Amino acid sequence: MEPCEFGGRGRIWSYSVANFPPPPPHKYDNPFKPYAIAVVDLDSGLRLVGQMVDPPAALSVGAAVDLVIDTLYHEQDKAFTTWKFKLV
Amino acid sequence: MQEVAVLGVGLHRFGKTGDGIVGTKSVTELCRHAVEMALKDAGVSWRQIEAVAAASSRFSGGKGWGLNGNDIVEDIGSTGIPVYNMSAGCAAGGNAFNVGYSMVAGGLYDMVLVVGGEVMPKGMIQTSGNEEVTDPEFLRQRCIGFPGPSFWATLARRRMHDYGTTEEQMAAVTVKARKCSVGNPFARFQKEVTLEEVLASPYVSNPLRLFEICPVSNGAAAAIICSKHKAREFTNKPVWVASSAVATMTFEDSLPRGLAGPAPSGPSLHTEAKAAVLKAFEHAGIGPKDMSFTELQDNTCYYELAFPEEWGLCQPGEAERLLAAGETTPTGRMPINPSGGFVSFGEATTAMGVFQIAELTWQLRGQSGARQVPGAKAGLAQTLGLGGNATAAILKR
Numbered sequence: 001m002e003p004c005e006f007g008g009r010g011r012i013w014s015y016s017v018a019n020f021p022p023p024p025p026h027k028y029d030n031p032f033k034p035y036a037i038a039v040v041d042l043d044s045g046l047r048l049v050g051q052m053v054d055p056p057a058a059l060s061v062g063a064a065v066d067l068v069i070d071t072l073y074h075e076q077d078k079a080f081t082t083w084k085f086k087l088v
Numbered sequence: 089m090q091e092v093a094v095l096g097v098g099l100h101r102f103g104k105t106g107d108g109i110v111g112t113k114s115v116t117e118l119c120r121h122a123v124e125m126a127l128k129d130a131g132v133s134w135r136q137i138e139a140v141a142a143a144s145s146r147f148s149g150g151k152g153w154g155l156n157g158n159d160i161v162e163d164i165g166s167t168g169i170p171v172y173n174m175s176a177g178c179a180a181g182g183n184a185f186n187v188g189y190s191m192v193a194g195g196l197y198d199m200v201l202v203v204g205g206e207v208m209p210k211g212m213i214q215t216s217g218n219e220e221v222t223d224p225e226f227l228r229q230r231c232i233g234f235p236g237p238s239f240w241a242t243l244a245r246r247r248m249h250d251y252g253t254t255e256e257q258m259a260a261v262t263v264k265a266r267k268c269s270v271g272n273p274f275a276r277f278q279k280e281v282t283l284e285e286v287l288a289s290p291y292v293s294n295p296l297r298l299f300e301i302c303p304v305s306n307g308a309a310a311a312i313i314c315s316k317h318k319a320r321e322f323t324n325k326p327v328w329v330a331s332s333a334v335a336t337m338t339f340e341d342s343l344p345r346g347l348a349g350p351a352p353s354g355p356s357l358h359t360e361a362k363a364a365v366l367k368a369f370e371h372a373g374i375g376p377k378d379m380s381f382t383e384l385q386d387n388t389c390y391y392e393l394a395f396p397e398e399w400g401l402c403q404p405g406e407a408e409r410l411l412a413a414g415e416t417t418p419t420g421r422m423p424i425n426p427s428g429g430f431v432s433f434g435e436a437t438t439a440m441g442v443f444q445i446a447e448l449t450w451q452l453r454g455q456s457g458a459r460q461v462p463g464a465k466a467g468l469a470q471t472l473g474l475g476g477n478a479t480a481a482i483l484k485r
Contacts, residue, residue, distance in 0.1 A: 013344075013356075014249065016241030017294035022233030023214045025226060037238055039344040041351040048348045051232055056294065061249040072231065082231040 008067030009088070010042035017056045027073040027080070038085050040065055053086040064088040092192045093319035093326035094483060095199075095312045096130025097446035098122040102276040102307035102433045105207065109276065110306040115155055116163045118308035119205040122439075123164060126201070126310035131322050134165050137312070138197040141188035143180035143204035143438035144173040155205050155438050178385070180204065181309065181441025182334070182471035182479025188313055189332040189481075198315045202445070204438035205308030212237065213304065213437075215474055224346045232347075236387065237301050241293035242344060244390040246356065248295065250405075253393065255295055257408045259286035261389035262299050262431055264417060269428025271458035274443075276305050277432045300389045305434025309442035311449070327452045330466065330482040331371035335363035337476030345476065357398050360478035361385075365399045365470055368480035372466075376400040379482075380464040381423035381451060383444040385472045386430045395470070396422060418461045426451065426459045441479055444469035448483040 015038040021028060036052040036059055052059060053070055065085040072082040100121040103109025110118065127134060142157025157171040172191075176183040181204040188200040212235040218226055228234050247253045263283055269275040281299060289298040319326040337345075341359040342352030369375050376399060386392045393407040401422055402410055410416055418426040427433070427447040430440065448467040450456045461467075466484040 013351075014242045014246035016238045016245060016296075017291065018233055018238055019291040019294055020212075022229065022235045022238070023212045025214075025217075025219060025230045026233035027230065028233070037232055037234055037242070039242055045351050046348055047342065047344065047351040049228065049232055049234060049344045049346075061245065 006042055006044035006046050008042070010040040010048070010065055012059060012061055012063045012065060013039045013041050013047065014061055015039065015052065015059050027075070029073050038065065040085055051082070051084045053084050058087060089193045090195055091316040092189050092313055092329040093316060094329060094445060094449050095314050095319060095322055095326065096126045096128070096132065097449045098125025098129060098310045099274045099443060099446050100205070100308040101274045102305040102436060104276070104303070104434070105210070105306060113306070115205045115207045115308070116159050118207070118306060119155065119160050119203055119310065120163055122205065122308040122310040123160065123201065123203060126312050130312040132199065132312055135167060136199055137169060137201045138199050139169050139191060140171045140201045140203065141184040141191070142171060142173050143184040143441060144175045145180060145206060145438045157203065160203055176477040177473025177475050178435065178437045178440060179471040179473030179477035179479050180438040181443070182469070182481065183441065183477065185311065185441055185445055185481060186332045186334045186479055189329055192313055192315055198318045200313050201310060202313060202442055203308070203310045204440070204442040206436035206438055207306045208304035208436060210304070228347055237293040237296060239344070240301070240388040240390055241296045243394070244295055244388065247390060247394060251408070253408055255287065256283065257411065258295070258300055258389045259283050259297070260411055261392045262286045264411065265386065265392070265425060265429045265431040268418065268426050268459050269432035272428050272432070275428045275432045276434045296388055296390070300431070302387050302430035303434040305436045307433065307436035307439050307443070309439040309446055311442055311445045325485070327449045328484050330374065330484045331368045332481040333364045333367035333371060334479050335360050335367060336478070338363065341476070357394070358472060358478065360476050361395065361470060361472050362398050364478040364480040365468065368468065368482050372482045374466060374482070378466055379468045380466050381418070381426055381461040382468040382470070383425055383427060383429070383447050384470045385440065386425055387435065389431065392416070392424055392429070396424060418459050423461045426456065426461050428459070441469070441471040444471070445481065445483070452483055452485045
């Protein structure tokens with residue numbers, strides 16, 4: 001095995017919407033805002049799951065996306081970030 | 089290998105903590121009811137039980153609620169018998185049945201109790217209680233928030249893309265399931281719902297709605313299984329176990345179960361469920377066309393459409409048409425979940441694989457009343473659990 005780099009570009013295989021807050025250990029900022037979760041096939045051959053930055057209504061299966069870093073929640077005046085996807 | 093029979097079955101009706109059905113009963117009380125019913129049904133005394141195969145929900149990475157088979161034995165009578173606690177997520181009930189079956193088939197015991205039961209925590213099931221950054225399930229829930237309903241909604245959305253399945257067609261699965269539950273004394277929900285009511289229920293995870301996803305329930309199920317020569321002492325019409333199989337997922341599996349994996353080139357389906365069902369067909373020496381009916385794990389309506397296609401009960405993309413034509417009802421050509429399924433019972437995780445054995449047994453004896461599959465000769469049961477676990481069993485008369 002060797003380390004390999006994967007690019008951030010891919011296409012949505014499918015997606016869902018979290019219409020209700022997921023149970024712990026998930027963390028989110030109040031008030032809860034529904035968000036989309038995409039399963040993305042990256043061009044590099046990896047299938048990756050992540051939240052979408054874009055609103056659910058803007059999504060479609062097959063749409064091109066990029067990996068980005070975005071805020072997940074705030075705690076004690078600190079922003080905690082994670083990987084997410086954004087429509088190209 | 090000796091032949092194995094199902095001699096007796098029992099259930100405690102499913103309900104929700106605090107309601108008029110299960111109230112504040114503990115998991116031990118629920119199981120006691122199911123076990124006593126199964127013993128009575130079999131005509132067997134507690135002292136004749138030689139071992140217990142219990143479905144335990146204390147799953148690695150899980151929250152640790154649930155059944156411990158030793159509590160059941162201590163409650164009913166400490167006769168000193170061995171207790172095997174099996175954990176396989178929501179497939180635990182099916183797993184316990186398989187272990188009980190294997191021990192009787194292998195000649196180790198002649199009479200075994202298989203039991204599962206739960207008092208479930210409220211709300212969506214928490215799959216990670218472990219705040220450990222090396223645990224992929226913790227990272228998935230903390231960084232994304234991807235509980236069961238979101239996973240199922242992702243698969244449902246993909247089916248809509250692949251086959252043009254509509255939200256009305258998915259809602260129609262629930263309408264059919266709830267129609268089956270009417271008159272089933274063990275179902276939590278026993279009333280019909282209309283298509284409009286299903287479509288008016290809120291999205292839990294778009295495109296799936298509240299009435300299309302099984303809630304968590306409290307309940308218990310028990311089955312007494314025994315060897316052929318033992319069965320002859322109690323009945324001249326036993327229900328036979330044609331096969332029982334367990335499988336886990338394989339490399340080519342491409343469902344989004346973790347954070348990341350290789351993008352697949354083939355179809356995306358539950359490899360563990362397909363493998364368990366195909367093994368069950370192979371071991372039984374009978375195939376999908378011989379199944380009078382199927383009880384499958386319908387955590388959501390998506391599975392009732394996808395699974396029969398994946399296992400060869402019907403052709404890919406055909407499920408919606410069969411549903412619309414009434415072929416999946418108890419009197420159709422391919423009856424699915426005549427009990428009403430998880431959508432009508434709610435999920436008491438470890439009870440489910442054993443609940444299916446009870447339904448199969450009643451159907452094959454012709455005791456299922458309004459939901460009876462006419463002339464049922466063989467039935468298939470299937471469960472699926474976190475961690476890539478699946479089980480399948482075929483019973484016949």
